[in-house]
Each structure stands twice: as C-alpha cells, then as structure tokens.
Amino acid sequence: MRALLQRVTNAAVDVDGTRIAGIGAGLLILVCAMPGDDAATAEALAVKISKLRLFRDDAGRMNLSIPQTEGAALVVSQFTLAADTSRGNRPGFSGAAKPDKAEALYLHFAQHLGSLGVPLETGRFGADMAVSLINDGPVTIWLNTDVG
Known part of the structure; x- marks a missing residue:
C-alpha cells in the first residue's frame, strides 16, 4: 500500500x-491499495502510522505519535498515488488495485487504525471529493509498504 x-x-x-x-489537528492520510496488498499489509501500514512520531512535544521536537496527542485522522482513498508517469504526459493508473479489492483494503486499513486508538473519519470511496486542509509545518511523509 501507499500512503x-x-x-x-x-x-x-x-x-x-x-x-x-x-x-481538527491530526493527520490527513491519502491511501492507495496496490496489487498484491492484503489485510496484513493494511494492518501493518496502520500500525506504522499509529506509531510514527510526527507531532511536537513540549520542547517543539517531532517526538509524539498521533495517539499521544489525542489527534485524529482523516483517511481518504487516493488511487492516483499509483500513477505511472514513465511514458508520455498522461499518467497511467493500472498499477492500483482493482476497485473492489481497493475499497475493502481501504476500509480495513481505516478500521484497524481506529482500533489502535486513533479517532478517525473517512472520505467516500470512489466519490469525486473536494479535500481541504491546512498543512501544519508543513510535514508531509510518503510511505510505501513494498519498500519497508
């Protein structure tokens, strides 16, 4: 999976x-299921994200995880994270998981993240969504489970 x-x-x-x-304060998580991903992949990604120390401690250092800050997560399915731009000028998205599998893994990821103590809300799979945010920092982190 990619996030x-x-x-x-x-x-x-x-x-x-x-x-x-x-x-409010927390993480916007754009997530994309890839071919070969399964429930274990989704769970591992949720665990990794729940433990990442991306939030400031009292000294101003990125030293706290999202559960430690009582922050929340907004999880949004984003198949365009699988974009292949290696040929031409129009990205290809055939590297993303098929929609039925992608939706199941997206929902499993969100459910598992919630079970780890992260309050969350979700977008709507397959919908044309308008996502708004105020990036804090800015802090933006790319995760790809197939490369550790």
Whole structure:
C-alpha cells in the first residue's frame, strides 16, 4: 500500500458541496491499495502510522505519535498515488488495485487504525471529493509498504 501523510491543523472532505468528514489537528492520510496488498499489509501500514512520531512535544521536537496527542485522522482513498508517469504526459493508473479489492483494503486499513486508538473519519470511496486542509509545518511523509 501507499500512503501520503500530511500533518494538519484541520482537514475536511466535501462531496457534492456537502461536508461528509472533518477533523481538527491530526493527520490527513491519502491511501492507495496496490496489487498484491492484503489485510496484513493494511494492518501493518496502520500500525506504522499509529506509531510514527510526527507531532511536537513540549520542547517543539517531532517526538509524539498521533495517539499521544489525542489527534485524529482523516483517511481518504487516493488511487492516483499509483500513477505511472514513465511514458508520455498522461499518467497511467493500472498499477492500483482493482476497485473492489481497493475499497475493502481501504476500509480495513481505516478500521484497524481506529482500533489502535486513533479517532478517525473517512472520505467516500470512489466519490469525486473536494479535500481541504491546512498543512501544519508543513510535514508531509510518503510511505510505501513494498519498500519497508
């Protein structure tokens, strides 16, 4: 799986002009299932994210994980993280998992992250979403489970 994490002061998702999810301080997590991913991959990614020390401690150092800060996560499915730009000028997305598998893994990832003590909200799989955020730092981290 691939994930792009952005530390935020707030983030939200609107669909058709209606707010469907929003958080205050925490992480916006854009996630993409790839072929070969399974439930174990989704769980491992959730565990990794729950333990990453991306938040400031009292000394101002990135030393706290999201559960330690009582922050929340907004998890949004983002198949374009699988973009292949190696040929031509139009990205290809055939490297993403098929939609039925991708949706199941996206939901499993979110459910497992929540079970690790991270309050969360989600976007709507397959919807045309408007995602807004204020990046805090800015801190943006790329994770790719196939390379550790």
